[in-house]
Amino acid sequence: MTAAPFSAAAPLEVRDLTVAYREQPVLWDVDLSFPQGQLCAIVGPNGAGKSTFLKAALGLIPRASGQVRFFGEPLARVRRRVGYVPQRSSVDWDFPTSALDVVTMGLYGRLGWLRRPGRAEREQAMSALERVGLSDLAQRQISQLSGGQQQRVFLARALAQASDLYFMDEPFAGVDATTERAILEVMRELRAQGKTVVVVHHDLETVRDYFDHLTLLNVSVVASGPMQETFSHDNLRAAYGGRLLRLEEAGT
Numbered sequence: 001m002t003a004a005p006f007s008a009a010a011p012l013e014v015r016d017l018t019v020a021y022r023e024q025p026v027l028w029d030v031d032l033s034f035p036q037g038q039l040c041a042i043v044g045p046n047g048a049g050k051s052t053f054l055k056a057a058l059g060l061i062p063r064a065s066g067q068v069r070f071f072g073e074p075l076a077r078v079r080r081r082v083g084y085v086p087q088r089s090s091v092d093w094d095f096p097t098s099a100l101d102v103v104t105m106g107l108y109g110r111l112g113w114l115r116r117p118g119r120a121e122r123e124q125a126m127s128a129l130e131r132v133g134l135s136d137l138a139q140r141q142i143s144q145l146s147g148g149q150q151q152r153v154f155l156a157r158a159l160a161q162a163s164d165l166y167f168m169d170e171p172f173a174g175v176d177a178t179t180e181r182a183i184l185e186v187m188r189e190l191r192a193q194g195k196t197v198v199v200v201h202h203d204l205e206t207v208r209d210y211f212d213h214l215t216l217l218n219v220s221v222v223a224s225g226p227m228q229e230t231f232s233h234d235n236l237r238a239a240y241g242g243r244l245l246r247l248e249e250a251g252t
Contacts, residue, residue: 038211099137
């Protein structure tokens with residue numbers, strides 16, 4: 001039987017995705033499609049493959065099998081439409097560069113590596129820093145920023161790309177309340193512009209308030225769909241098993 005064509009309307013569509021480390025499956029036979037113009041959370045226990053899913057979709061780690069399409073196309077054809085905010089812990093923050101330079105790096109995909117950013121690009125980068133409340137720290141070395149400020153710099157870099165789909169890997173992890181509010185405000189602004197945001201999230205107490213769409217992942221997909229339908233006691237129990245703690249405090 002011929003497989004159905006990928007949808008150009010789906011910002012991200014994944015079929016039969018499997019990833020293995022040393023022959024041990026980390027993701028197994030994952031089928032997912034994310035809706036346009038929504039805030040989408042990927043939730044699951046530690047070791048469930050959440051960050052691995054983002055990296056495999058972006059081609060940052062090898063896939064054992066599976067197909068991934070962005071707006072119906074391979075990533076190479078639409079790379080400029082996809083932005084990525086990695087985990088803060090995965091970045092070398094001692095690299096000697098300013099916040100503004102980091103944000104400007106997000107524009108190289110449009111400029112090409114041989115063309116240097118000019119005044120227009122600097123203004124675009126400054127605008128992105130202003131959106132996350134850091135324009136006054138543009139010339140500060142990134143090593144001198146707090147953890148929350150560093151996270152907002154990487155969020156600004158993604159914003160400067162003016163993408164249609166954003167991946168964010170635990171953007172709220174270890175940040176202060178001010179940064180959390182700033183990130184959430186930007187996410188909602190992106191949604192209002194019709195953008196799609198796919199976020200690896202860890203907090204069951206906030207997931208319903210922050211997101212529209214939920215994917216519960218534990219190596220395989222447990223459930224995926226609109227938040228009000230998918231966030232249920234049975235689905236959470238299936239995803240977390242005996243590791244689900246304080247379930248009642250998550251509001252179920």
